[in-house]
Every structure is written in structure tokens, then in C-alpha cells.
Amino acid sequence: MNVRDQARAIGDAVLYEGYLLYPYRASAGKNRVRWQWGVLVPPSYASAEIGEHSSARVECLLEPSDHTVLHVKLRFLQTRTQDSTWDEAVEHEIDFELPLAELPAERPFQVPGDGQRTHELSGVLTARADPLDGPFGGTRLRVDVHNTTSWPSDGVRRHALRHALLAAHLVLSVDTGHFLSMLDPPEWAKPAVETCRQERLWPVLIGDTSRSTVVLASPIILYDDPAIAPESPGDLFDGTEIDEILTLRTMTLTDEEKREARATDPRAAAIVDRVDTMPPELLERLHGAIRSVRPAGPSVTVAGVRVAEGSRVRLRPNLRGADAQDMFLIGKTATVRVVLSDVDGATHVAVTLDDDPGADLQHAHGRYRYFSPDEIEPLEVAE
Structure with a gap:
């Protein structure tokens, strides 16, 4: 997947975050209070006191070339009234092409309405680029989005949302040059990063985590180089949840509840249909995957003994702060399957229990119990 496709995939998740929550029915209380992320209301309804705003801003650092062109893709949702509930x-996407040499620039935009189910929206996007002080070059890029829709406010949020830009976010890209990480910038850029101001948008590098040609300006704070889990079979509209839990919960809905969910929204119907026809092997994939550990090497030394794949050990788990279930494993023997290191550099020994009849199956699926080297006692050394 190239960086632009990756930015779109993450942007889609942001676009529909919280759009429709389990149990996916319009009658559910949680689905009567919607549109929490990236909401830019019309100016007549905006108020800092109630936490509603009509604009958003992102600032990030760019190392441009002589002829860099900034491409901005504004993405948001617009409500379409279906019924009273x-x-x-x-979905809307509006593209802007802004040569850096022509900044600052202001670009108005409009989205027509049909006068009944949708209402006309208007706004303006502004951009500017300011050279950084110092000998290292670089530019501070600032992009603002304003909802300028005219609407005589009646003070009702649900009505204001019909004139709002919802889940608004930006995809910034350059044809030459590159953006710098705001989370882990080079040393010379750190003072400039600290002066950047973010308002309801957060810049995230897509692709390379030190520099990239694409930035996602997200209303949800993310780490650099975010990605959709490859195990995820489709939208559940809650990117912070666990797909397996939501899938299993959806399976428990009654036929009547599923009919109501299908009638609520085509996207809810797609979820229910997908869950109803999900094959067992796909559900098995949702059980989880470990991505934060990596092989630490072929072995680890414990009490002067080399422990590696195939070594037999006795478990001596530290019960303070550990899983309560570990108390039942004290003194049991196990076979080491792999030695791993996590992102902090700590070593973990992955084992299967010798008296577990499903040990070989667990090994085949890569499911282990993990212990630190001080929680195992070597019995046999692997050949």
C-alpha cells in the first residue's frame, strides 16, 4: 500500500469513527448523540463555552524544494436527514493545489444542498508557509479550515449539525520535499516544533516515521505511521475497540434487533450481514496478534545457563503485579518456543506448558505464555 492509499485508509477510519456504535440501532441511546470528532459548526452556533467551534488549524514542519507544490485534500461528512431520529x-472531498511560492493563499469552497434532506455548506481554506529561523532551513506550514455557512441558529445542536462539516480532516502532500515528524523531529527542529499550534487537528506522518511526503491532519491524536490492522475484515465504526469483541457482541443480537439495525443505515446492515456470514477461520484471525515484540536472538542466559528454543524450564512467576492466573503455574515445567524482545528492550521467554494437551496446537498458532528470564529456572538446555 502506497502512502496516499494508507492516508486514505486511516482517513476513512477517522471519517466514520463513532458514526454508528454497537448495537447499531437508531434507538440506542449512544446513537442519539453523534458526531463528536472533527465537528466544525456554523459560526452562529460556535461557542467556546459549550465546546463547539467553526474552525480548525494544523501547523507542521516542511523541508521544501525550490518548486514544491502543496496538495491539500479536505475530507468531511455532511448529514442527510432520513427521519426525525x-x-x-x-462523504465530501475537496482538493486544493497550492504552490508554496504563492502562499499565503485563501480558497473558498461550497457544497450544494438539495434544500430538503441536505443544506448548502460553505467554507474557506487558508494556507501560509513561513521560513524557520536558523541555519538549517525548513518551513512552518499552517493550514486553517473555516466553516462560513450562514445559518440563523436556533440553539439546537442536532439542527446545527445539518450545517456543519463533520469528522473534518486534511491530507497534506507534497510532490517534492518532505514533512518532518512532530513527535520525533531532528534535534535542530525541536524548538520550532514546540512553537507549532494545533487546534482540533493533529499532524501525523504517513509512511516513513522520520520524514514523509504525506501528512494526515487528524481530529484524533495518533502516532506517526498509523495503519489499519490487516486482520480487520471491515468497518465497525469504533477504531479504539477490539474487532473480536464487537463481532461477538453483534452475533448475540436477536433477529428483531438485527432487523432494526439493518433498517437504521446501509452501513449498519453491512455490518450485520458480514457478521452473519463470517466464516470461522476469519473470526479466528480476530483473536489477536502481537506486533510489539521481535526476536531478541537465539537464546538468553539464565543463572549462567543458555536458554533457547527447545529448552525445558520450570516456571517461577513473580506474582506481584502479574496475572492472578500465574499462581497456578508455579513449579510447572514448560518448553521454550522463542526468545523475544519488546520495544523497550526487555526480554521475554515464550513457552508452552509440558502438561498442556493443546501445546502443539498453540505453538502452531503462535500462542504462548510469556515470562521474564528471572521467572524461569533452566532444567534442560536445547541442543
Whole structure:
């Protein structure tokens, strides 16, 4: 997947975060309070006192070339009234091409409405680029989005949302040059990073985590180089949840509840249909994957003894702060399957229990119990 496709995939997750939550029915209380992320309301409804705003800003650092062109993709949802209890969403994308040499620039935009189910939206995008002080070059890029829609406010949020930009975010890209990480910038850029100001948007590098040609300006704070889990079979509209839990919960819905969910929204119907026809092997994939550990090497030395794949050990788990289930493993023997290191450099020994009849199956699926080297006692050394 190239960086632009990756940015779109993450942007889609942001676009529909919280759009529709389990149990995916319009009658559910949680689905009557919607549109929490990236909401830019019309100016007549905006108020800092109630936490509603009509604009957003992102600032990030760019190392441009002589002829860099900034491409900005503004993405958001617009509500489409379905009935008195439910509003659907219409996706919008607006593209801007802004040569850096022509900044500052201001670009108005409009989204037509049909006068009944959707309402006309208007806004303006502004951009500017300011050279950084010092000998290292670089530019501070600032992009603002404003909802300028005219609407005589009646003070009702649900009505204001029909004139709002929802889940608004930006994809910034350059044809030449590159953006710098705001989380882990080079040393010379750290003072400039500290002066950057973010308002309801957060810049995230897509692709390379030190420099990239694409930045996602997200209303949800993310780490650099975010990615959709490859095990995820489709949208559940809650990117912070666990797919397996939501899938199993959806399976427990009654036929009547599923009918109501299908009638709520086409996207809810797609979830229920996908869960109803999900094959067992796909559900098995959702059980989880470990990505934060890596092989530490072929072995680790414990009490002067080399412990590696195939070594037999006795478990002596430290019960303070550990899983309570570990008390049942004290003194049991196990076979080492792999020695791993996590992102902090700590070593973990992955084992299967010798008296577990499913040990070989667990090994085949890569499911182990993990212990630190001080929680095992070597019995036999692997050949």
C-alpha cells in the first residue's frame, strides 16, 4: 500500500469513527448523540463555552524544494436527514493545489444542498508557509479550515449539525520535499516544533516515521505511521475497540434487533450481514496478534545457563503485579518456543506448558505464555 492509499485508509477510519456504535440501532441511546470528532459548526452556533467551534488549524514542519507544490485534500461528512431520529452521512472531498511560492493563499469552497434532506455548506481554506529561523532551513506550514455557512441558529445542536462539516480532516502532500515528524523531529527542529499550534487537528506522518511526503491532519491524536490492522475484515465504526469483541457482541443480537439495525443505515446492515456470514477461520484471525515484540536472538542466559528454543524450564512467576492466573503455574515445567524482545528492550521467554494437551496446537498458532528470564529456572538446555 502506497502512502496516499494508507492516508486514505486511516482517513476513512477517522471519517466514520463513532458514526454508528454497537448495537447499531437508531434507538440506542449512544446513537442519539453523534458526531463528536472533527465537528466544525456554523459560526452562529460556535461557542467556546459549550465546546463547539467553526474552525480548525494544523501547523507542521516542511523541508521544501525550490518548486514544491502543496496538495491539500479536505475530507468531511455532511448529514442527510432520513427521519426525525436518524441522519445519514454524505462523504465530501475537496482538493486544493497550492504552490508554496504563492502562499499565503485563501480558497473558498461550497457544497450544494438539495434544500430538503441536505443544506448548502460553505467554507474557506487558508494556507501560509513561513521560513524557520536558523541555519538549517525548513518551513512552518499552517493550514486553517473555516466553516462560513450562514445559518440563523436556533440553539439546537442536532439542527446545527445539518450545517456543519463533520469528522473534518486534511491530507497534506507534497510532490517534492518532505514533512518532518512532530513527535520525533531532528534535534535542530525541536524548538520550532514546540512553537507549532494545533487546534482540533493533529499532524501525523504517513509512511516513513522520520520524514514523509504525506501528512494526515487528524481530529484524533495518533502516532506517526498509523495503519489499519490487516486482520480487520471491515468497518465497525469504533477504531479504539477490539474487532473480536464487537463481532461477538453483534452475533448475540436477536433477529428483531438485527432487523432494526439493518433498517437504521446501509452501513449498519453491512455490518450485520458480514457478521452473519463470517466464516470461522476469519473470526479466528480476530483473536489477536502481537506486533510489539521481535526476536531478541537465539537464546538468553539464565543463572549462567543458555536458554533457547527447545529448552525445558520450570516456571517461577513473580506474582506481584502479574496475572492472578500465574499462581497456578508455579513449579510447572514448560518448553521454550522463542526468545523475544519488546520495544523497550526487555526480554521475554515464550513457552508452552509440558502438561498442556493443546501445546502443539498453540505453538502452531503462535500462542504462548510469556515470562521474564528471572521467572524461569533452566532444567534442560536445547541442543
